[in-house]
């Protein structure tokens with residue numbers, strides 16, 4: 001059985017078309033298909049659309065969250081509900097074309113445990129979003145050594161990869177990064193992401209920034225290292241300043257020196273504050289891990305197998 005995991009947040013208008021496209025793409029193979037839909041606390045009638053969808057021979061499983069827990073949680077829930085091998089994760093907004101599914105399955109059959117659909121170009125997006133994503137990927141690559149620029153959440157995973165992913169004990173998850181981190185044999189196929197056909201993206205700027213920051217902090221201690229490097233550089237600079245001040249003093253050209261004191265205070269003060277902020281960020285991550293809260297809470301479930 002093949003499983004398809006689809007996280008949905010306010011995508012009711014698109015669900016029928018999506019199912020139709022999936023059936024079309026898979027042809028005969030749809031008899032072995034299980035779709036796991038995760039309704040991530042949608043405010044529209046996504047849940048009704050899921051229940052009413054014309055699924056033919058497909059097995060449909062729905063999980064509805066009690067509120068919006070975010071895409072990462074939705075993917076995790078979907079993966080843990082999926083029974084098939086392989087499991088394919090795709091967006092429910094039409095930007096991940098189901099027509100790629102047969103090709104992904106072929107790559108899996110020829111031995112890849114992870115097949116990723118890679119963007120040949122970024123979709124038309126507002127300039128601010130392009131700049132922000134470019135900046136995020138640059139920092140992420142610098143901090144972790146993983147290049148995720150063309151990477152997407154549209155992935156096929158072998159059962160072994162899914163189990164490994166579900167077994168990871170951490171709560172702060174970053175699907176795209178973690179599947180790379182495993183370093184299982186993988187293959188890529190190129191595609192041009194379509195425009196969002198209906199509905200709106202659920203990502204606000206605030207969401208994106210917090211997503212980027214979470215991904216980086218849960219993936220590397222690079223900000224902490226930067227802190228230490230900054231501290232070292234600051235000490236170096238202060239030493240130079242100290243030498244210069246001593247030289248001025250002994251050569252009898254000493255200034256009253258108020259400005260130096262004030263500058264030093266400002267500099268060190270802000271460095272310390274910044275450092276505390278970064279440390280606090282990691283402590284908050286530890287706190288979240290230690291709480292052991294569930295990643296999501298299910299409001300209701302639904303299962304349907306036509307015929």
Ligand code: UDP
Pocket residue numbers: 006007008009010011040068069070071074090091092093095200201202203
């Ligand atoms: N999504 C979700 N929970 C959220 C935000 C998004 O499950 O809080 C789903 C959404 O329904 C879609 C996918 O994640 O299926 C990608 O979302 P979107 O298209 O808004 O993001 P983008 O394409 O910009 O990455």
Ligand code: MG
Pocket residue numbers: 091093095196201
């Ligand atoms: Mg999208």
